[in-house]
Amino acid sequence: MNIYVANIPFKASEQELKGLFEEYGEVSSAKIIMDKVTQRSRGFGFIEMADDAAGRQAITSLNGFNFLGKTLVVNEARPKSDAPRSGGGGYRSGGGGGFNRRNNNNDY
Structure with missing residues (x-):
């Protein structure tokens, strides 16, 4: 089973995290x-x-558990395909074109 763990303290090591879950x-x-x-x-x-x-x-025992001063958020990991994709859509089309302000005396 793949488990997602959030709010891990920055000072925590993978070995410490593994040790916490090995109790189960x-x-x-x-x-x-x-x-x-x-x-x-x-x-x-x-x-x-x-x-x-x-x-x-x-998951049941460690969700909300205080680990090295932070409260863990523990859930079953979703498959990568279920995760929302970033990018696409929105108002980020690039732009360009438009007005050229070389000079302001209108002698084109």
Whole structure:
């Protein structure tokens, strides 16, 4: 079972997060998402648990849990295709064209 964890303290390590979830069953992997530029934690991550029942128990027990001073938000992760896509639409068409203000004396 793949579990989404939000509001992870920036000082938390993947090993500490894994240890928290291991109390409920075998953790296959623990990943805190890092900012590509700053290499700092983005404050969320994913836990992969081998057993779905253990994963559900971890979600129930740890959602709202105070971890290193912050209240965790823990849910079953949605498949990537269900996540809203960014970009597209809106009023970002680029623009251009229009008025040229080379001079203001109207001698064209």
